[in-house]
Amino acid sequence: MECCGLLTAEKEPVPLKSIEVELEVRDHVATVVSTLSYENKEDKPLEAVFVFPLPGDAAVCHFSAQIGQTQIIAVVKEKQQAHEEYDDALSSGQQAFLLEESEQSPDIFTLSVGSLPPGESASVRLEYVTELAVQADDGLRFCLPAVLNPRYQPQGSGGASVQVTSVPASLVPYSLSFSVRVSSPRPVSKVESSSSLEPLQYLNTEQTQATVKLAAGHKFDRDVELLIYYKDAHQPTAVVEAGQASAEPGSLMGDPVVMLSLYPEFPQSVMSSLASCGEFVLLLDRSGSMGCPMSGGKQTETRIASARDTLMLLLKSLPMGCYFNIYSFGSSFQHIFPKSVEYSEKSLEEALKTVQAMQADLGGTEIIEPLKHIYSQPCIPNQPRQLFVFTDGEVCNTKEVINLVKKNSGSHRCFSFGIGEGASSALINGLAKEGGGHAQFITGSDRMQPKVMQSLKFSLQPAVKDISVKWDLPNIVSVTLLSPPITAIFQGQRSLIYAQLSGQSSNAAEGCVTVKYSLAGHPSENKLHFTLKPAEDTGLTVHKLGARTLIRSLEMDKGDGEGQCDEGVKEKVVELSVQSGVSSSFTAFIAVNKGNNEPIQGPLMRRNIPTPMMWSISQSFMASAPAVQYGNKLGSMPVLSWACFSIDSAPAVLVACKKGASSQAKSGGFFPGIKKKFQAVGKQKKSSLGMRAAPHQAPRQDGMSSSMYDSTYSSLGENDCTLSIQPPRDPLLQLVSLQKASGCWLLDPDLAAVLGKTSEEVENTKPPLVNQAVWATILALIWLHGFKMDAKEEWELLAMKAVSWLRAQNAPSKCVEAGNTLLGCNVQKDALGL
Incomplete structure (x- = not known):
């Protein structure tokens, strides 16, 4: 059958024609305006339904529709009431627009455009604000999600999951235009993207303002990821925003709101002594979708293959004296050891053998049960538990999973990794936030290993305890925190605090906030002084983000521990959502065109807009690593x-x-x-x-x-x-795979092959009376420093372990000179740490 034009999976014309996105970044906050243009080319009135992803922590704060010359601005109402108004409008032949957040996961939205007459066009404007996450290299990450993968419905779980019409990402039948404007108190040094960009254009000589666009011809077939870099990125900042003139003083929207961005700095003495203990529990997703390639490119590595390599690197980098275990899950779950075991050569070899055989062959994505099993295990004295979760995040019971981690946050820290495009940002960020850890996303051509190693370094940093925030404000000003208490502080990572300021103060007045905490048994503090004079022209961005933060905190306060919100909490969320105009799981945006008295005639046809998905067959078909x-x-x-x-x-x-x-x-x-x-x-x-x-x-x-x-x-x-x-294995990972648990390497043909030498060359150049393992270990370290400095963050920890082993062997300095000669390098002894 020949099909022409834009079609859904059911071979019906697609009424969504284009999406235009304008991104404005101010320092580390992004405002996103999306305009979706619809056109009904059929001979009957249409209802177009579009299910799409948004960042999980986004605050959706504006929704409007334009039909001809008529603009209709949506209002936030309680969800059931909004649904009834929408249905009533359609049944009476009126045009109506409904935007709602999924109750299971805050990063999935449904947009319904109702009663679009034949030949009619309409454009829908959607606006949201979001904070930008800080990356390992100090870049600020923005992601415009294009891909919505099917979310797995756990067996026996209640509630209907959102129905998504999906097409392969390369076949998205609507276009995208995307433009960015960046402004900051500090110069913008560069903007990078996983997609092709036009050159960065500076708007002033200070280079504090710039614009950039997606290059022409971009297909909206994958997430658009931007990394924005400022000079002196780690400066703490405070923004005070004036309240809304029309809002009642004393209310959240009527009072000023302050947003503090803090970057605690740890003493070097603390940072130079990473912990050599801990219980490391690694939880790996082996659902069918983990067999998908990491990105839509040709011959890219599968998610499960990348995860296997990463687990190997992580295991090799663990300190001697720690404990560990590895769980994997799909529709069921498995663990390598009945309980966490001490890290040794024997336990490491057994674990690696099992990891290398792991495939994406366990069916669905039932993450709750393995988490419950992990939490049921008693913690090991003096071995802080660190949980690493690797998943492509295709679950629909997101809030239930996050709530379980929050309930057990006192017993561990949780580090999460979203693998591949379409991973749920709500799940990945929520696990880390409630588990006092750190979240990472691995998309496109990203290597998983450096990001995981950064998180491992965070987990080896001493846990910050007794965190308190003290405010010093004029007597007439009182403060109400909108953010939940800070539960985790890591070196160089940002902590955000939102607070409502009540009472009048002069513009000349100053405030101060002090964050106190205990680090490795020593009291420490960081102070930030700031002016109470409100910033100009902020568009209530800070208020909306503050409201969203408070809404998210309230939604996490469960009444019965089973994922159901207490009625009192629900009322509070609805009231706050309606007052601030920010979306929640209990409210929806509703707009009805009451200006047209002529009812629309004819039966209403529903058209589901196809959403980009990495693969068109659901994960249940992916029986094993494909x-x-x-x-x-x-x-x-x-x-x-x-x-x-x-x-x-x-x-x-x-x-x-x-x-x-x-x-x-x-x-x-x-x-x-x-x-x-x-x-x-x-x-x-x-x-x-x-x-x-x-x-x-x-x-x-x-x-x-x-x-x-x-x-x-x-x-x-x-x-x-x-x-x-597929291409042969990375030489770096080959070298890592040969390292022993103690940190040393053995002198064997496999090592010689990685070094690019024959066994005879390696053995014949060994200085006399030098232990073979010492010689092999020094050669491996010289090779890493001489040829793999660009990947230092990946091998730094295991190299430290190797150096510790060499020091215990009193390795002679002549080995370094001989190693340099053999490998053609010039690595100094002190550079190796010897």
């Missing part, structure tokens, strides 16, 4: 489908097929064309690959019927099949 990927084109409507085959100890293999009119696969058999290709390549490559392709069906997962499975397989033909092998 060794084989098919890009299958059916006429002019491409789709993506996944199939999985048993491949023994092989690197991942990608097979690209075009739909042909030739043979069908036999039931339960291997595709004939692919089988021929495997056999042909297998004869040439089997010895070097150590692999064989097994001609049998992959196991089906729940939710995938036999007929669906078979029809997907049989739709593939044998024309134009190609086989390509």
Whole structure:
């Protein structure tokens, strides 16, 4: 069937034509204005429904619609009331617009455009504000989420999940334009992106204002990630914003609100002595979607493969004397050891052997049960528990998961990692925030390893205790905190505080805030003096972010511990949401066009706008780490489908097929064309690959019927099949994999191969009377310093462990000179730390 024009998955025309996004960044706060343009080219009135992602901590604060010359501004109302008004408007033939947040996850929104007459156009304007997260390299990260992956509904959980019409990300049938304006008290040094940008344009000589745009031709088929860098980024700041003139004094919107951005600095003596103890519990997502590539690019590493490499690096970097365990989960969960074990060569080898065999083969994303099991284990005395969660975040019971971590926050710190595009920002940020840890996102071509190692360094920093915030303000000014208490402080990381200031003060007045805490048994404090004079032209941004912070805190206060909000808390949230005009899970934006008295005639047709998704077949179909990927084109409507085959100890293999009119696969058999290709390549490559392709069906997962499975397989033909092998393993990871738990390396052919030498060259240049392991370890350190300084953050901790081991062996200095000669380097002894 030939299909023309913009179509949904049901082959219906798409009424959403374009999205225009304007981003304004002021220091570390972003205001985002999105304009969505709709057009009904059908002969019947339409209801267009669009489910899309937003940043999990965004405060949606404006929603309006433009039809012809008429503009309708939406108001925030209690959700049930807003739904009733919307339904009443549609049933009476009026145009109506509804915007609501998912009750399960605050990073999913549904926009309904009701009763769009034939031939009519409408544009919808959506505005939100959000804080920008600080990255390891001091960049501020903004992400415009394009991709919405299917969220897994846990078995037996109540509540209907949001229904999403999805298409492969490359087939998004609407365009995106995206422009950015940046202003800051400090110069803007650069702006980087995962997408192509036009050159940065400075608007003044001080370079404190700049603009940038997405390059022409961008397809909205992946998240748009921006990294903004300022000079002197770690300066603490305070912004006081005047209240709304029309709001009642004493109310949140009527009083001034202050936003403090603090960067506590730790003494160098504390930072130079990282902890050598702790219980490290690593929790790895092995749901089917972890078998997807890290990004939409060709031949990129799968999420599970990247996670395996990262776990290996993390395990090698753990200090001797700590304890550890590894859990993995999908529809069920597993753990390597019955309880956390002491870190040793034996336990490390056992763990690595299990990790290397892990595949994305455990079905759904049931993260609650493994978390409960971890929390049920008694903590080990004098070994602070550090939980590392690796997931692509495709769960729909986000709030329930975060609430469980919050309930157990006194017993551990939680560090979270969102893997791949479409990971739930609400889940990843919420786990870290409530668990007193740090959140990281790994998207596009990002390497997971440096980000995970930064978090490991944070976990080895001494825990900051007894945190208190003291305010020093004029007597007539009182303060009401809008932010929850600070639970975690890390070196160089920002802490944000929002507070409402009541009472009058002169513009010349000053305030001071002091953050006190105990660090490694020593009292410490950081002070920030600030003027109470309100900043000009802030557009109530600080008030909206403060309201959002308070709403989020209230929503987390559960009445029954089972994820249901107390009625009193719900009333408070609704009141605050309506007063501030900021979205919540209990309210919705509603706009009704009452200006047109002519009811719209004809039956209303619903059209679900397809949302970008990394893969078009749900994760339940991804039975194991997909060794084989098919890009299958059916006429002019491409789709993506996944199939999985048993491949023994092989690197991942990608097979690209075009739909042909030739043979069908036999039931339960291997595709004939692919089988021929495997056999042909297998004869040439089997010895070097150590692999064989097994001609049998992959196991089906729940939710995938036999007929669906078979029809997907049989739709593939044998024309134009190609086989390509993924690139060999990174030499750095090869070297890391050879290190022992104690920190040393052994002198063997594998090490020589990584160093680019033969075993004879390595052994013959060893200085006399020098221990072989000492020689091997010094060579490994010289290689790291000589050839891998650009990845120092990845190997720094395991190198420190190696240096400690060498010091205990009294390694002679002549080894460094001989090592430099062999490897052609010039690394100084003190640079190695010897």
